[in-house]
Amino acid sequence: MxxxxxxxxxxxxxxxxxxxxxxxxxxxxxxxxxxxxxxxxxxxxxxxxxxxxxxxxxxxxxxxxxxxxxxxxxxxxxxxxxxxxxxxxxxxxxxxxxxxxxxxxxxxxxxxxxxxxxxxxxxxxxxxxxxxxxxxGSENAADIVDGLENGLLELARGMDEAQPTVSLAASMYQARQAAIAAARRGNGLAGISWGYRALDRMTGGMMPSAMYLLGARPAMGKTSLGFGIAVRSAAAGNSVLFWSGEMTAPQLGARAGAAWANLCTQSVFTGRRYDIPEEMETGEREILSDWQWRDLEAGEKAAAALSLEIDTQSRITVAKLRSRARRMARSKRGLDLIVVDYVGLMSAGSVYEDQRTYERITKVSGQLKQLATELMVPIVVLAQLNRETERREDKRPMMSDLRDAGALEQDADMIMLLHREHYYLKKQSDAGLTQKDKESAEDFANRCSALEQRILATEGKADVLIPKNRQGPEGTCHLHFTNRTTWFRDTFEDENGPAWTTPEQEASG
The missing domain is CATH 1.10.860.10 (DNAb Helicase; Chain A)
Incomplete structure (x- = not known):
C-alpha cells in the first residue's frame, strides 16, 4: 500500500x-x-x-x-x-x-x-x-517545519480577496455605530483595556488590527510593563496570548506571584525572606512565613480566573505565532490581544534574513502587522532601543532611537517609549560625582545634594511617552513602578494593594 x-x-x-x-x-x-x-x-x-x-x-x-x-x-x-x-x-x-x-x-x-x-x-x-x-543534510525537523509554515503564511496572505471600496458616507456610519457601541459599554473605551487607566484615558483602549510598539532601553522594565499589560488586560475580561523570547514560564509566574503577594521577586525564586535582615551568625535568610506562602497560593487562584496563555518557545516565527493565535481564537474564550516580548528575538524563518538584523526585523514587523489585521486583534510588540539614549545628557528616549529596528517605526499604529529617570540618576550617583575644574567645594556639595533630591523625587516614577498615535493624541502617561516586585501600577493605586483586579472585584470593593 x-x-x-x-x-x-x-x-x-x-x-x-x-x-x-x-x-x-x-x-x-x-x-x-x-x-x-x-x-x-x-x-x-x-x-x-x-x-x-x-x-x-x-x-x-x-x-x-x-x-x-x-x-x-x-x-x-x-x-x-x-x-x-x-x-x-x-x-x-x-x-x-x-x-x-x-x-x-x-x-x-x-x-x-x-x-x-x-x-x-x-x-x-x-x-x-x-x-x-x-x-x-544538516537540516533538522524544526527547520523544515519553519520553512513550511512560512510558505503557508505567505500563501494565506495572497489568498485574501481584495477589500471592497467603501463610500465616505458608509465609513462615517461605521464610525458612528462603533462610537455608539463604545458609549454603551460604559467604560469610555473604543477598544479593549490596557489594564492601566492612564493608558486607557490617553488612547481610548487598544483597537482591533492595530500594532502598538513599546520601546525601551534594557533595565527600564520593558518586560515588566508588557507582562503587566497582558495580566491586567486579561483581568479586565480579555483573552490574551503572551509570547516571551527571553524568560521562562516559571520566571514570569514568579513576577506575577511577587506582585500579588507583595514580595521581592528574589523571595519567590528562593523561598526565603528578603523583607527582614539575614541572621547575623549564619548569614542565612529565613524561609517564607506561612502567611506569605498563603498569599502566593491566593495569587495562583486569582490567576486561574484569567484567560492568559504564555508561550516561551525560543526564536519563534510569525507563522508559528499565527498558528498558536488562531488555535486560541477558535477556542471557547477566543483571543482579544497578543503581546510579543520582544521582536528582536523572533525569527524571520530564513537563515539569510536572520543573519541581518535590519532585514529580519523589517520582515517580522510587516508579518505581525498583517497578523493583527487578519485576526482583528491588537498586538503589543516590545522592542529594544539603540544606544543613542546613553550618549545624550537627557536620557529620555526618542523615536529616532528606533533607527535600527527595521520598519517597526513605520508599521506601528502607536509608539510608546518607556522611561524611568530614577534608574539613570541612581546609576550616576552610584558611579560617584567628581568635582569639576574651578568648581568650589560648596557648589560641588550643592550639586551632590541636588542629585540626591532628584533621586528621591523620581523614585517609583515611570513615564510612557507617546510620540506617535494614529488613533489619538500624543503625550505622556505616568505610572508607578515598584522595583522590589518589578510591577507597574497606576499612580493612584496603593503599592501594597492587589496587583490586578477584575471588574467584579472593583464593583464589590
Missing part, C-alpha cells in the same frame, strides 16, 4: 484549469468589460500556461492606458514570443476566441483559475517539504 501511494504521488500533475484560462482570455478579447470584472481577482503569474499569463498581462497594460485590447492590438505584442512555441500568434488567438464565454460567467472562471493557482502553490510547498524531508 505504501508503494502504491508513492507511485501515485509521482504521477500527480500540478492543478490547473487550462480551459477556464482560454475561455476567460477569449471573453476579455471580445469585450474588455470582462477584464474589469476580474482585475481584482487575477494576476498574470497565476495562469498555468505561460503564454496565457503573458496575454493577460498585455491586456492589462493596454486597457489601463485607456485603449482597447483585442486580437489585433494583442497580436503585435506576442508575435515571435518564445512562449508561443511552434504556434503562430493568429492560431492561438483564434483558439481563444472560439472558447469565448459570456460576461456573466467570466468572474467565476477567474475564481477557478485563482483557485488552481493556490492549489499549485500548495502542491509546490508540499513537494519541496517532501524533498527536504528525504534529502540527507
Amino acid at each position: 505504501a508503494e502504491g501511494s508513492l507511485f501515485g504521488d509521482a504521477l500527480r500533475q500540478p492543478p490547473a484549469n487550462i480551459d477556464a484560462e482560454r475561455a476567460l482570455l477569449g471573453a476579455i478579447l471580445t469585450n474588455n468589460r470582462a477584464y474589469r470584472d476580474v482585475e481584482d481577482i487575477l494576476e498574470p503569474e497565476q495562469f498555468y500556461v505561460a503564454i496565457h499569463g503573458r496575454i493577460y498581462e498585455i491586456c492589462q497594460q493596454i486597457i489601463q492606458t485607456g485603449r482597447e485590447a483585442d486580437p489585433i492590438t494583442i497580436r503585435d505584442h506576442i508575435e515571435g514570443d518564445a512562449l508561443l512555441g511552434r504556434k503562430q500568434a493568429w492560431e492561438l488567438l483564434k483558439e481563444l476566441l472560439v472558447c469565448n464565454v459570456d460576461l456573466t460567467v467570466a468572474k467565476s472562471y477567474a475564481v477557478s483559475i485563482h483557485d488552481a493557482w493556490v492549489r499549485r502553490c500548495l502542491f509546490k510547498a508540499c513537494s519541496e517539504t517532501l524533498d527536504r524531508c528525504c534529502r540527507p
Whole structure:
C-alpha cells in the first residue's frame, strides 16, 4: 500500500484549469468589460500556461492606458514570443476566441483559475517539504517545519480577496455605530483595556488590527510593563496570548506571584525572606512565613480566573505565532490581544534574513502587522532601543532611537517609549560625582545634594511617552513602578494593594 501511494504521488500533475484560462482570455478579447470584472481577482503569474499569463498581462497594460485590447492590438505584442512555441500568434488567438464565454460567467472562471493557482502553490510547498524531508543534510525537523509554515503564511496572505471600496458616507456610519457601541459599554473605551487607566484615558483602549510598539532601553522594565499589560488586560475580561523570547514560564509566574503577594521577586525564586535582615551568625535568610506562602497560593487562584496563555518557545516565527493565535481564537474564550516580548528575538524563518538584523526585523514587523489585521486583534510588540539614549545628557528616549529596528517605526499604529529617570540618576550617583575644574567645594556639595533630591523625587516614577498615535493624541502617561516586585501600577493605586483586579472585584470593593 505504501508503494502504491508513492507511485501515485509521482504521477500527480500540478492543478490547473487550462480551459477556464482560454475561455476567460477569449471573453476579455471580445469585450474588455470582462477584464474589469476580474482585475481584482487575477494576476498574470497565476495562469498555468505561460503564454496565457503573458496575454493577460498585455491586456492589462493596454486597457489601463485607456485603449482597447483585442486580437489585433494583442497580436503585435506576442508575435515571435518564445512562449508561443511552434504556434503562430493568429492560431492561438483564434483558439481563444472560439472558447469565448459570456460576461456573466467570466468572474467565476477567474475564481477557478485563482483557485488552481493556490492549489499549485500548495502542491509546490508540499513537494519541496517532501524533498527536504528525504534529502540527507544538516537540516533538522524544526527547520523544515519553519520553512513550511512560512510558505503557508505567505500563501494565506495572497489568498485574501481584495477589500471592497467603501463610500465616505458608509465609513462615517461605521464610525458612528462603533462610537455608539463604545458609549454603551460604559467604560469610555473604543477598544479593549490596557489594564492601566492612564493608558486607557490617553488612547481610548487598544483597537482591533492595530500594532502598538513599546520601546525601551534594557533595565527600564520593558518586560515588566508588557507582562503587566497582558495580566491586567486579561483581568479586565480579555483573552490574551503572551509570547516571551527571553524568560521562562516559571520566571514570569514568579513576577506575577511577587506582585500579588507583595514580595521581592528574589523571595519567590528562593523561598526565603528578603523583607527582614539575614541572621547575623549564619548569614542565612529565613524561609517564607506561612502567611506569605498563603498569599502566593491566593495569587495562583486569582490567576486561574484569567484567560492568559504564555508561550516561551525560543526564536519563534510569525507563522508559528499565527498558528498558536488562531488555535486560541477558535477556542471557547477566543483571543482579544497578543503581546510579543520582544521582536528582536523572533525569527524571520530564513537563515539569510536572520543573519541581518535590519532585514529580519523589517520582515517580522510587516508579518505581525498583517497578523493583527487578519485576526482583528491588537498586538503589543516590545522592542529594544539603540544606544543613542546613553550618549545624550537627557536620557529620555526618542523615536529616532528606533533607527535600527527595521520598519517597526513605520508599521506601528502607536509608539510608546518607556522611561524611568530614577534608574539613570541612581546609576550616576552610584558611579560617584567628581568635582569639576574651578568648581568650589560648596557648589560641588550643592550639586551632590541636588542629585540626591532628584533621586528621591523620581523614585517609583515611570513615564510612557507617546510620540506617535494614529488613533489619538500624543503625550505622556505616568505610572508607578515598584522595583522590589518589578510591577507597574497606576499612580493612584496603593503599592501594597492587589496587583490586578477584575471588574467584579472593583464593583464589590
